[in-house]
Amino acid sequence: GQQLNQSPQSMFIQEGEDVSMNCTSSSIFNTWLWYKQEPGEGPVLLIALYKAGELTSNGRLTAQFGITRKDSFLNISASIPSDVGIYFCAGQQETSGSRLTFGEGTQLTVNP
Amino acid sequence: DSGVTQTPKHLITATGQRVTLRCSPRSGDLSVYWYQQSLDQGLQFLIQYYNGEERAKGNILERFSAQQFPDLHSELNLSSLELGDSALYFCASSVADRGNYGYTFGSGTRLTVV
Numbered sequence: 001g002q003q004l005n006q007s008p009q010s011m012f013i014q015e016g017e018d019v020s021m022n023c024t025s026s027s028i029f030n031t032w033l034w035y036k037q038e039p040g041e042g043p044v045l046l047i048a049l050y051k052a053g054e055l056t057s058n059g060r061l062t063a064q065f066g067i068t069r070k071d072s073f074l075n076i077s078a079s080i081p082s083d084v085g086i087y088f089c090a091g092q093q094e095t096s097g098s099r100l101t102f103g104e105g106t107q108l109t110v111n112p
Numbered sequence: 113d114s115g116v117t118q119t120p121k122h123l124i125t126a127t128g129q130r131v132t133l134r135c136s137p138r139s140g141d142l143s144v145y146w147y148q149q150s151l152d153q154g155l156q157f158l159i160q161y162y163n164g165e166e167r168a169k170g171n172i173l174e175r176f177s178a179q180q181f182p183d184l185h186s187e188l189n190l191s192s193l194e195l196g197d198s199a200l201y202f203c204a205s206s207v208a209d210r211g212n213y214g215y216t217f218g219s220g221t222r223l224t225v226v
Contacts, residue, residue: 033214035214035217042114042116042217042219042220043217045214048214090155098145098160098208098215099145099157099160099170100214100215102147103154104154105154
């Protein structure tokens with residue numbers, strides 16, 4: 001079953017606001033990934049994190065790999081309507097090869 | 113277009129039936145992964161193949177099976193279907209069977225069992 005706890009489950013924000021979501025686990029992960037899924041599509045990779053403490057940006061998105069290796073967060077700055085979708089965190093463990101464990105997702109709604 | 117092709121996009125079938133979902137990985141990718149996404153379970157890993165061989169198994173039911181062919185496309189077979197099997201089934205691919213670069217997902221097959 002799921003090992004990643006993602007929060008919040010949903011967010012309703014106004015255009016221009018910043019957004020923050022996070023993912024925690026009781027287990028250590030050696031890679032953290034953030035995906036976005038839009039209706040009718042598969043998840044698309046946004047950011048990949050490979051080292052504890054790493055902070056990586058992709059445009060208005062910034063993600064960090066927690067120092068304990070048990071958590072990660074994603075920030076979206078100055079949100080726009082096309083940011084709408086479900087954001088998933090995913091982790092990869094040393095013992096699981098390339099298999100990913102996914103969080104339950106954060107549904108983001110941006111009001112213009 | 114992600115480069116990972118899944119067919120069909122939608123499938124409606126009756127309980128007890130058997131269906132086959134097909135996936136063509138991105139050019140150059142040797143690994144194929146199957147995930148099930150249902151409303152109450154999120155994305156659940158089912159099975160992984162690398163260059164024709166099974167590499168990892170997740171929460172895949174005995175009624176489900178998969179294979180990867182020499183041309184690297186993969187098929188997921190679901191049999192004795194139950195209402196609870198209704199879900200989105202995603203295929204993803206990656207270059208290697210190890211490594212941490214993330215996957216590329218297809219657009220999924222929406223299975224509805226009635």
